[in-house]
Amino acid sequence: MIADITLLRADITKVAADAIVNAANSSLLGGGGVDGAIHRAGGPSLLEECREIRRTRFPDGMPAGDAVATTAGLLPAQWVIHTVGPVWSTRDDRSAVLESAYRRSLEVAGELGAASVVFPAVSAGVYGWPADDAARIAVETVLGSGFDGAVSFALFSDAMLGSFRSALAVQNRKPEGFRAE
Known part of the structure; x- marks a missing residue:
């Protein structure tokens, strides 16, 4: 069971x-958004x-x-877990x-x-996934995963933070914490 979920308005x-x-x-070689930021901050290794x-x-x-x-290179973590989310489609349910x-x-x-994991809002940036649905899928999947550690979501905007708060509320859960960094 997940120990806690924390929402962060953070980089x-x-x-x-x-x-x-x-x-x-899918290239794993950097790009825009979160991917580019992580590669720049992580350094050449x-x-x-x-x-x-x-x-x-x-x-x-x-x-x-x-x-x-x-x-994780120069990042304040031991590891970076690279995942490829789908691009939003109005025709296909992904x-x-x-x-x-x-x-x-x-x-x-x-x-x-790993005892603590920090996620961005996967697919909700340049991949175009609607924020409320991206948050719902993220929260439902993480809560149902059986992961036995602390999970945080580092969110890039107040609007995205609101979407994740709402998704937690639907699950009758409050974030264990919130902080802006």
Whole structure:
């Protein structure tokens, strides 16, 4: 059972945790948004590890819904868990893929022995997933995961923070904490 869920209005690259989740693209080589910020803050060793993963495990790119870990480089964490969320579609229901991105990230965290994990709002930035639905899927998946540690969501706007608060309220849960960083 999840020990607690904390909502943060924060830059994920500055949040200390055992594992920080990167909303990556399938190349694993950086990009915009959270992915680019994590790669810039993590430094060159993070990029080198991702290049090796691409070379050895995912030569065609990591599929959406999967997750893989690297060390965290210069970030205030031990590991970065890279997950690829789906792009929002009005024609195809890709909710199961978004659920898988959260679930696989927590499975990888468990394999690493991570006791604390910080997520961004996966797929809710440049991938266009509507904030309220992205928050609902994130909260439901994390609460149902069986992960036995602390989970935080580092959110980039007050509006996204509100979406996550609402998603927790629907589950009759209050965040264990809130802080702005």
